[in-house]
Amino acid sequence: MESNAKGHQDILVAGNTASPRRARSAEAKDHVRQALIDAGRHLLLAKPSGPISLRGIARYAGYSSGVVYRYFADRDSLFLAIRDSELANFADQLELEFATYDDAEKRLFAVADRAFDFSRDQIAAFGMNSLFLFWFDTAGTQNAAPIRDTAPAAARIHAFFEQAVRSVMTPSSHRNSNIQSAVGALMASISGAVLLPRGSDHDDFPDGRIILRDIVEALICRWQSMREPTR
Known part of the structure; x- marks a missing residue:
């Protein structure tokens, strides 16, 4: 043969x-x-x-x-495998680069910044945001995405976001519901900033990365001011 x-x-x-x-x-x-x-x-x-x-x-x-x-089983299954491979590479980069990051706030900003770059690069390369399951085929139609992401690489990235968020929150706000809400807010901020236009002919519109940093600063202030509800 x-x-x-x-x-x-x-x-x-x-x-x-x-x-x-x-x-x-x-x-x-x-x-x-x-x-x-x-x-x-x-x-x-x-x-x-x-x-x-x-x-x-x-x-x-x-x-x-x-x-x-x-x-x-079908083309979508293979495309999701490609997405998972991209996510695994991104998770490897995060863990390698930030495992020894000392300052909690700097770590969080760095995580958000790298996720922003990754998401923007994915859209530029594939026409899709593979971090947040926005999948578009070459004809421009959106494929049905699962509501829950069970990919191991996605779980690694979520855990890294959670670790970064937890490290800047006050101890009194470390309830699981608070942390998961905070992680969701961080991911939504990254996703929204990535999808913003890079500029505007109508006004001096800042780049999404600048807006993302402002949002993360506001989120940190919110998380650090959280307290357990009075019983």
Whole structure:
């Protein structure tokens, strides 16, 4: 059996007459799955004029069209896997860069700033905000997004936001409902700032990053003034 141009052996090279050979080991399956994710990511970045098909992704990765359905039920499943991969890389960056950040407020501002950059880059690259599940296909229509995000990478990012928020809150406001509300406010602030226009011909409109910093400053003041309700 020959391998194809990309070195994969999950299909036979054209000219051979046999059915595609399945990846057997867990490592081989992970390799094929990642190859399909990488191919889909590349095609999304290429900004094609029409929708991207699973067959086209499989073909670009060097596999037969039938192989992709062994790993992904439909195109949205593969796109969500691409999103999760992007989120995992972002979570790795956050943990690596800020694990030893000393000042709590500086850490929070840095987290918000990096999330702002990540979200803006995702929109520029893919036409979607993958941090907050705003998914748009190449035709410009919004795909149905799950109400709850169960991706492990999303949980890592949420936990990092929670840690950053908790560190600037007063001890008396450390009820779980307060913290989750605060995390939601932070995420909504980042999302909203990213979607703001970068400028305006009608007025001297500041960049979203500047507005985000003002909002985070106001949120910190709010969180630090919170007290347990009087019983």
